[in-house]
Amino acid sequence: MVTIGKTVLAVACCAALAVACGSPAPSEPQPVRSPVAVGSDGAVSSVNPYASQAGIDVLKAGGNAVDAAVATAAALGVVEPYSAGIGGGGYFVYYDARTGKVQTLDGRETAPAAMKPETFLDPATGRPIPFDQAVNSGLSVGVPGTPATWEQALRGWGTIPLSRALDPAIRLAQDGFVVGDQFRAETAMNEQRFRAVTPTTQLFLPGGELPVVGSRLRNPDLAATYRLLAQEGARAVYHGALAEDIVRAVQQPPVAQGADRTFRPGLMQTADLAAYTVAPREPTHSTYRDLDIYGMAPSSSGGTTVGETLNILGNYQLSSADRVQALHHYLEATRIAYADRNRWLGDPAFTTVPTDGLLSPEFGKDRACLISPTATLASPLAPADPNHPASGCPAGVGAAPPREGPSTTHLVTSDRQGNVVSYTLTIEQTGGSGITVPGRGFLLNNELTDFDFAPSTPGAPAPNLPGAGKRPRSSMAPTIVLRGGKPFLAIGSPGGSTIITTVAQTLVNHIDLGMSLPDAIAAPRASQRNSANTEAEQAFLDSPDRAALERLGQRFVLAPPTLSPLPQIGAVEALEFLDGGAVQAAAEPVRRTGGSAMVVTPRP
Numbered sequence: 189m190v191t192i193g194k195t196v197l198a199v200a201c202c203a204a205l206a207v208a209c210g211s212p213a214p215s216e217p218q219p220v221r222s223p224v225a226v227g228s229d230g231a232v233s234s235v236n237p238y239a240s241q242a243g244i245d246v247l248k249a250g251g252n253a254v255d256a257a258v259a260t261a262a263a264l265g266v267v268e269p270y271s272a273g274i275g276g277g278g279y280f281v282y283y284d285a286r287t288g289k290v291q292t293l294d295g296r297e298t299a300p301a302a303m304k305p306e307t308f309l310d311p312a313t314g315r316p317i318p319f320d321q322a323v324n325s326g327l328s329v330g331v332p333g334t335p336a337t338w339e340q341a342l343r344g345w346g347t348i349p350l351s352r353a354l355d356p357a358i359r360l361a362q363d364g365f366v367v368g369d370q371f372r373a374e375t376a377m378n379e380q381r382f383r384a385v386t387p388t389t390q391l392f393l394p395g396g397e398l399p400v401v402g403s404r405l406r407n408p409d410l411a412a413t414y415r416l417l418a419q420e421g422a423r424a425v426y427h428g429a430l431a432e433d434i435v436r437a438v439q440q441p442p443v444a445q446g447a448d449r450t451f452r453p454g455l456m457q458t459a460d461l462a463a464y465t466v467a468p469r470e471p472t473h474s475t476y477r478d479l480d481i482y483g484m485a486p487s488s489s490g491g492t493t494v495g496e497t498l499n500i501l502g503n504y505q506l507s508s509a510d511r512v513q514a515l516h517h518y519l520e521a522t523r524i525a526y527a528d529r530n531r532w533l534g535d536p537a538f539t540t541v542p543t544d545g546l547l548s549p550e551f552g553k554d555r556a557c558l559i560s561p562t563a564t565l566a567s568p569l570a571p572a573d574p575n576h577p578a579s580g581c582p583a584g585v586g587a588a589p590p591r592e593g594p595s596t597t598h599l600v601t602s603d604r605q606g607n608v609v610s611y612t613l614t615i616e617q618t619g620g621s622g623i624t625v626p627g628r629g630f631l632l633n634n635e636l637t638d639f640d641f642a643p644s645t646p647g648a649p650a651p652n653l654p655g656a657g658k659r660p661r662s663s664m665a666p667t668i669v670l671r672g673g674k675p676f677l678a679i680g681s682p683g684g685s686t687i688i689t690t691v692a693q694t695l696v697n698h699i700d701l702g703m704s705l706p707d708a709i710a711a712p713r714a715s716q717r718n719s720a721n722t723e724a725e726q727a728f729l730d731s732p733d734r735a736a737l738e739r740l741g742q743r744f745v746l747a748p749p750t751l752s753p754l755p756q757i758g759a760v761e762a763l764e765f766l767d768g769g770a771v772q773a774a775a776e777p778v779r780r781t782g783g784s785a786m787v788v789t790p791r792p
């Protein structure tokens with residue numbers, strides 16, 4: 189069991205949580221969540237104190253940032269199993285202190301070979317099947333990339349084997365963790381569909397009930413699965429008995445008798461698992477002010493869209509002296525960048541993505557000419573063609589943005605050598621497909637619902653339709669920012685398609701509006717993704733900025749509820765590298781009950 193430094197007593201509020209108050213609920217202390225830590229010798233910021241501690245323990249034992257990132261991610265698979273785990277995928281961005289280079293791994297899930305562009309269409313009507321039915325099905329399950337990502341990252345850049353990196357997570361799965369409010373709330377949100385799947389009910393509804401806050405949840409099946417990976421390596425997921433179990437769960441979802449829904453069978457074969465490979469990719473690169481921004485290249489749209497947004501904003505001086513204009517420009521820049529993202533982004537193995545063009549400063553300048561300081565662009569705005577410079581200024585009408593989900597987890601690590609990792613991983617929805625692999629202790633993703641089910645308009649270019657072996661487009665935006673060639677920030681967020689706007693807004697808050705990193709993370713968010721209305725958090729809607737922005741034509745709606753009763757956008761985890769070798773680890777302070785920032789040697 190990892191040791192958490194300080195503890196506080198869990199407050200188990202029977203009334204609010206509707207637990208059985210008659211019987212005394214076991215109540216163990218929950219680990220403290222600290223949103224800021226400053227110090228040296230390495231740092232971790234993640235959404236969960238157990239997971240951050242796992243990374244810190246590895247750093248203290250002499251491991252590097254990559255080792256710590258894998259240990260933290262594996263622990264998140266235990267304590268945040270609805271957001272991430274070996275049943276999913278993600279993107280790993282790494283700064284190597286020795287070479288000064290940023291490298292990345294694309295560990296995105298792939299579609300099985302039997303997947304076709306029309307897989308998500310109803311054969312009877314030719315129309316997309318209801319989104320919910322796609323999520324809760326074997327059809328949405330992509331070949332997991334996370335186990336292979338961990339192994340490849342450790343082989344390339346780590347100092348310990350996978351077996352050691354999995355150690356803290358194995359103990360955590362075996363000994364259990366203390367259930368907190370957020371875990372219970374996420375289980376409650378998923379309760380109905382979890383009840384439809386026998387092994388998911390068994391694992392996450394102990395005794396048939398929602399897990400009680402303050403009780404201990406153990407996952408011996410996952411401990412055994414991690415031990416198998418420790419012995420055999422990641423290949424245990426892609427070959428042999430575990431691979432066969434995954435395929436069986438996908439093809440014949442283990443639906444409970446009398447379930448309130450059916451789960452469509454999926455298309456995955458063992459050959460699909462055997463064929464999986466992680467794709468090493470050049471990072472995206474752009475500049476902003478005096479900074480170099482490195483991000484994730486396609487198949488994620490994160491790097492190009494954050495980069496294009498900043499390239500547009502780079503044409504303006506933004507400052508806290510005129511917050512309203514700064515926010516107006518931020519909203520207009522993401523509106524434009526999203527029009528281009530939706531037109532061009534897809535798996536680069538299947539579609540030509542003009543990555544360099546989208547990231548060129550000239551294209552950003554070209555697109556910036558659309559922005560008026562006194563008016564708001566109409567959405568959906570048409571995309572421009574970065575292959576033809578100077579084509580970007582006429583506005584035009586584009587396609588409505590596709591639907592995308594709101595889950596995932598982000599973590600950042602650094603070490604005393606100066607290496608840095610920014611890693612976002614996911615199983616897509618909170619709770620993924622809802623399908624737990626029987627006896628194996630983990631949920632399978634529903635990442636393939638990130639494909640567009642059909643072209644936005646018949647005949648329109650559709651770079652993100654399903655295809656055999658294809659990676660669905662992602663919004664994940666793990667980012668590393670350098671200043672003068674040295675790490676300045678590492679940052680990322682969950683939140684589906686709002687990830688990109690969250691990363692961009694936090695960077696603008698910090699770099700342009702002079703907010704400290706913790707304040708930049710905490711600030712109320714608004715997310716404009718080429719829609720008529722900008723989704724915003726309540727605190728943003730309540731701020732004086734809103735009325736001033738509305739006078740410029742901006743329109744706002746409350747963001748849809750996601751992982752809590754209060755609609756929230758994203759949950760940033762970040763590091764800032766300070767002068768003299770110190771690092772500030774910063775985690776989300778409030779959203780999703782807050783994350784956990786830790787350093788190896790706290791500053792006195």
Ligand code: GLU
Nearest residue numbers: 593594595596662663684
């Ligand atoms: N599937 C999403 C993506 O790759 C991430 C999951 C989420 O945050 O909802 O963009």
